[in-house]
Amino acid sequence: MAKPRILVVDDTPANIKxxxxxLRKDYLLSVATGGADALEIAGSEHRPDLVLLDIMMPEMDGYEVCRRLKADPKTQEVPVVFVTAMSEVDDETKGFSLGAVDYITKPIRPPIVKARVAAHLELASARKTLAAQNKVLRESLAVAADVQRTLVPKAPTGLHGLDVAGRMTPCDAVGGDYLDFLTGDDFAGRGFGVAVGDVMGHGPAAALLMTAARACLRMRASRPGGLAEVVTDVNRHLAVDLGDVERFMTFYLLEVRGDAVSWVSAGHEPALLVDSASGTITDLEGDGPVLGIDADITFRGHHAPFREPGLVLALCTDGVTEAWNEQGEQFGRDRLKQSLLRHASQDAAAILEAVMRDVIDFRGPWPQKDDLTLVVLKRTS
Known part of the structure; x- marks a missing residue:
């Protein structure tokens, strides 16, 4: 392994010596007697791993050299240690403000110089390692985000009497919300299905569990049986998979068939049935616990009419209702219901956009703290 290279900059040859x-026993050395030479060496193929820099130099002082090193992308990560007789607080403050990492005062004490040089080289090496690891992590998360985006289906078009829109927006690169649409063979010839889930937490771990839940649901939903049987079987499998990691998932499976809607809820927020003509909203509540806790739970299905043109069904995760603003308030279900009533005369995509905009406007500059998922179904005939 090559020795670290140190650039020593001082206009007094005796100090350089x-x-x-x-240091020459333990490190490779480059020397410069002026600021211009120091900058040229620092930008060359012999770029240093650390700079020991005098402040009081003619033509270009150490402060200016440090400022230019930190302004150059090629050298801005190189640690700069001032070696100077200037030891006033204001002098040190100015140096730190320019990006220096330390001060060594003259006359130098050999053990102090050696200890501080070794410490800052070790810190610089650790920063490089961490930066490389972060780069790999960012690239891996970008790939994971691309994969997750491919798993979120586009809202189907051409459904008889039904207009559909849906969106899942993670708060990190990847999220733990689950959104799926099921038709045809994917849903064993049933009606049109919507699945929405929310794994506890968010980020990569939640995203991995969400992917496992998606695979489990898709495998089971493609076989015959009622919605309650589907969710009961999915829960049994997830309870085994999630038991060791102490995670759980809220879940809501909804089916529109003919002029009715059926659903099963596993600890999830109720879907909302919006009738803009009468100005009423009905909570489509369920009574099942969250998935992944108890493998022996048997879930029950529920049903309601869904036949009148203009009726709207909306289903979301708690990232929507629990969005916070700067005043410490949550968006809440009441604001969600008011938003849906205001926009219910529009088509499904426009309703979704408008409600999401209401959430974002409510949140203001406060950051998104959880994954956001919203699905809107509108009866057209």
Whole structure:
């Protein structure tokens, strides 16, 4: 492994000799007697791993050298240690404000110089390692985000009497919300299905569990049986998979068939049935616990009419209702219901956009703290 390279910058040759004699056994050395030479060496193929820099130099002082090093992308990560007789607080404050990492005062004490040089080189090496690891992590998360986006289906078109829109927006690169649409063979010839879930937490771990839940649901939903049987079987499998990691998932499976809607809820927020003509909203509540806790739970299905043109069904995760603003308030279900009533005369995509905009406007500058998922179904005939 190559020795670290140190650039010693001082306009007094005697000072350079003292530092060189002290460090040459353990490090490769470059020297410069002025600021211009120091910048040229720092930007060359012999770029240093650390700079020991005098402040009081003619033409270009150490402060200016440090400022230029930190302004250059090629050298801005190189640690700069001032070696100077200037030891006033204001001098040190100015140096730190320009990006220096330390001060060594003259006359130098060899053990102090060696200890601080070794410490800052070790810190710089750790930063490089961390930056490389972060780069790999960012690239991996970007790939994971691309994969997750491919798993979120586009809202189907051409459904008889039904207009559909849906969106899942993670708060991190990847999220733990689940959104799926089921038709045809995917849903064993049933009606049109919507699945929405929310794994506890968010980020990569939640995203992995969401993907496992998606695979489990899709495999089971493609076989015959009622909605309650589907959710009961999915829960049994997830309870085994999630038991060791102490995670759970809220879940809501909804089916529109003919002029009715059926659903099963596993600890999830109720879907909302919006009748803009009468100005009423009905909570389509369920009574099942969350998935992944108890493998022996048997879930029950529920049913309601869904036949009149203009009726709207909306289903979301708690990232919508629990969105916070700067005043410490949550968006809440009441605001969600008011938003849906205001926009219910529009088509499904426009309703979704308008409600999401209401959530974002409510949140203001406050950051998104959870994944956001919203599905809107509108009866057209």
């Amino acid at each position: 003292i530092l060189a004699d002290l």
